[in-house]
Amino acid sequence: MNDTAQNPSGISRREFLVRAAKAATTIAVSGYAAHWIRNRDEHQPARAEEPGFSFPSFLVPGTEGRLSIITGPNRRRTLNAALATMGGMGTFIQPGDRVLLKVNAAFALPPSLSATSHPDLVSELVRLCLDAGAARVVVTDYPINDATACFHLTGIARAAEQAGAQVVIPREADFRPATLAGGRLIRNWPVLARPFDGITKLIGVAPVKDHNRSGASMALKNWYGLLGGRRNIFHQEIHEIICELAMMIRPTLVVLDGTETMMRNGPTGGSLSDLKPTHTMIVGTDPVAADAFGATLLGRKAADLPFITKAVVAGAGTANFELLNPIRISTNG
């Protein structure tokens, strides 16, 4: 048999080899092209072996362990009183800072139900940041369901924008995979990353709420809104994931709003009768300590909430808030 010999199908050996070579070349070129397209976009999730996104520490050196507990019914007053005890917002925000305000906008519910960050608090924080010289304030959260409605109906979008902030409603391209060193759950998991581009300070602002699964939703649980993907799978290990978030996120400041505490039926609530006027604003740089005090507004102890215990063991903060010598002030009206 030679190269020109005809087989029963009428294709010569040479022709077969030429066609096969063309086919292989086509596949190889297509494959390489697909590989190049897939990897050229920096916003595509990283491959398993790549380091991925990580949050820097936003804590201002020298402000560790600050905690103020201010009582009073007016959110703006208690917030300002709390910051005044710490030297004012200027202690945390310097001119030119780019600030991200991580709100809780998880549900499309009216602000009166206290299931989300209150718009008065959001607008006041934005104003204080800008007055302190912040170049930009970004307000964001990832509520999953109908984010636009969540930001709109909670009053957060309007409050933030009127105060001069930019509201970022997350899109697919805003997420990048992150891995927490030493973490078991946050491994190559998509987190809300793009809004953090260029950000120099991070402030978390959350209400004090009962939570059906974790026992309480406060400053630490608020970071849950930075997770993308099918994050509900973490509900089975809710205390562990909150602990890992506590390890991953080191904010500049947290503002825990216990003006109206959702005592039951959380985290959504739904009835004004789920709320109790506890009239307390907690502001600090240790989210674990803030949550430990917040638990008392719910009639619980820090030890009742395993995520706090885990966060302490992980070195994310202290549950013994009295060790921080919190400043307590009562405001009138």
Next chain:
Amino acid sequence: MSLLVLLALIALGMWFHQQQSALSPAVTAWDEAGVSAAKQPSVAAEADDAGLGHLQPDGYAVMSPPEHFTPENLYEKINGRAELYLPAGFLSLQTIRFASRASPGEWFELFVYDMNTPLQAFAVYSSQRREDAVASDLTDFSYSTPNALFFAHGRFYVEILASSPSESVLAAMDTCARRFIVDTTERAGRIEELALFPPEGLVPDSVVLLIADGFGFEQFDYLFTATYESYGVAVQAFLTGRPTPGEAVALAAAYSEFLIDNGAVFQETNVSVPGALLYNLFGTYELVFSAGQFVAGVHEADSPEAAERMAAELYHRITRNR
């Protein structure tokens, strides 16, 4: 030569396979979760929402499209609260918002949970009942709070939440609720167990149905509890039905073992309830017995006398109604 080409093609195929298999879990999670949900009208577009739009009260307009949720994505709407509904037999949730044409800032949202059975609807209704609720005449199981209506109707559990507690929006919510009840083919189901609790001293609307793990005991499913305030003390009575009396006897024995395993100490009792067992559990008293196909008893009583008194009344009520 042909063998070489074949081997090259196989190698190429393996390379492609490896590349596809190496997709990051983040990507998978991303795609499945639909991180892009914000740019889509979400699952609402596929919803069978035929039952809600017509509930629009006069002077109100549909404010946002109806949404439909299944057990797979309920958490998207109510987050951690989904864990309360899912073990109780949740099938679906439909929601819709209506806004006042005259005052668009006044709106309300209707949540219709299909819990599959009236018992399961009662379970989620009763376990969330607000303490300061005002009884409503909507259904046998209904109440209002300053800004909301809550009721169970057949297999449905319904919540209607107002943006603000204005009289006009509350009236519109009431209209919407009544239309739902009239238009729903589902009819209210009678819950026989409720009649087994003695009416004397029963705190109104205090009966709660726990679908699973009642008192932390995994065999206590479909457990009814009721709170009593008599003789100046609060006592909690409980009961649950089994298919046969034999199974009830076995369950009562299993609960006794559970109590002992958790530190309870047996205590003699002269209560006039056949087979009743009394335990001291770290200073509170547990009493359990079976009566026919029911297991019943008293939970966390402050004194043995309070437990015995309540147990006797409960036993006689059950045996009279059997």
